Amino acid sequence: MRIITFIFAIFIASISIVSGQGIGSPGTVKDDGKFAASTKQLNQFFRRFNGEESPTDGNVRFYPGDSSYRNVSLRKGFLEILFDNQTSSVNQNLKREFIDSVLSSVNPKYLNFHRSGWFAEVQADFMFKGKRETATLILKLQAEGLGYEWVIDKVSFPPFRNIFNKPVGDSKDFLHPLSHELGFMNLRRAFQDSNSPEAFTESTFTPDYLTLFLYEMKQNNIRYQTVTDVKFHFFQIEGWYFEVHQFNRPGFNTGWLISNLVKLNPGDKESIQKYIYDQN
Numbered sequence: 003m004r005i006i007t008f009i010f011a012i013f014i015a016s017i018s019i020v021s022g023q024g025i026g027s028p029g030t031v032k033d034d035g036k037f038a039a040s041t042k043q044l045n046q047f048f049r050r051f052n053g054e055e056s057p058t059d060g061n062v063r064f065y066p067g068d069s070s071y072r073n074v075s076l077r078k079g080f081l082e083i084l085f086d087n088q089t090s091s092v093n094q095n096l097k098r099e100f101i102d103s104v105l106s107s108v109n110p111k112y113l114n115f116h117r118s119g120w121f122a123e124v125q126a127d128f129m130f131k132g133k134r135e136t137a138t139l140i141l142k143l144q145a146e147g148l149g150y151e152w153v154i155d156k157v158s159f160p161p162f163r164n165i166f167n168k169p170v171g172d173s174k175d176f177l178h179p180l181s182h183e184l185g186f187m188n189l190r191r192a193f194q195d196s197n198s199p200e201a202f203t204e205s206t207f208t209p210d211y212l213t214l215f216l217y218e219m220k221q222n223n224i225r226y227q228t229v230t231d232v233k234f235h236f237f238q239i240e241g242w243y244f245e246v247h248q249f250n251r252p253g254f255n256t257g258w259l260i261s262n263l264v265k266l267n268p269g270d271k272e273s274i275q276k277y278i279y280d281q282n
Contacts, residue, residue, distance in 0.1 A: 162215070
C-alpha cells in the first residue's frame with residue numbers, strides 16, 4: 003500500500019502557482035474582475051471546458067450553430083481559469099501542454115457528461131456501532147430509463163479493513179481433496195474451528211465490502227451523518243488524468259477547478275484507478 007501511495011504521490015506532484023484570472027472578450031484574459039470567474043457548478047465546468055458558455059454571462063449557453071460554440075479562443079481563455087491557480091502546484095509547462103493537446107486543430111478534445119471515463123469520490127461520515135467513521139464512496143453515472151442516475155460503485159470503510167485477512171502459504175488451512183469421500187463432514191474446520199473461514203475460499207476470492215456495508219446499514223449498525231468532501235476524477239481526455247475539486251475562497255479563482263494533472267504513460271491509468279478504488 004505504501005508503494006502505491008508513493009507512486010500516486012509522484013503522479014500528482016506539481017510545481018508552480020499562478021494568479022487568478024478573468025476573461026474579457028472571447029480568448030482575452032484579464033485581471034480586471036469584469037468576468038465572474040467562479041465555476042459554481044460542475045455542469046458549468048463541463049460547459050466552460052468545451053467552450054459552450056458566454057464569457058460574460060454564465061446564463062447564456064452556446065449551442066451547435068452558434069458562431070461562438072466551441073470557439074478555440076474562447077476555450078483557451080476558459081481553460082486558463084479552470085485550474086486551481088492558488089494552492090495546487092500544477093507545473094506550468096504541463097498545464098500548457100495539456101491545454102495545447104485539448105485545443106489541437108487536428109484532434110480537439112471535449113468532455114461528455116454522459117460518457118464513461120469520469121466518476122465521483124465522496125467522503126461521508128457515518129455512525130458505526132456508536133463511533134463516527136468516515137467512508138469513501140465511489141459513484142458513477144449509469145443510464146436509467148430515459149435518463150441517468152448516480153450509483154454507488156465502491157466503498158472503502160476503515161472498520162472493514164481487517165475483517166478478511168486470508169492466510170497464504172503454509173499458514174493457510176485447507177480441505178483435503180478427498181473430503182467428498184467423508185461427505186464434507188470436515189467443513190467444521192472452516193465454520194467452527196477456524197477464525198479465518200475465508201481461508202477456505204478460492205484463490206481469487208475478493209470480499210464485497212459494498213454488500214457488507216449495505217448489510218450493516220440494513221441492520222441499523224451504520225447510520226448516515228453527512229458528506230464532508232467531494233471530488234471528481236477524469237480520464238476522458240486521452241493520455242491525461244485530472245482531478246476536479248471545489249474551492250470556496252475570496253476572489254475569482256474559485257469553484258470547481260482542476261487541482262491535479264497527470265500526463266499518462268502506458269500503465270499509469272490502471273495504476274491510478276487501482277489506487278483510487280482500492281483504498282483499503
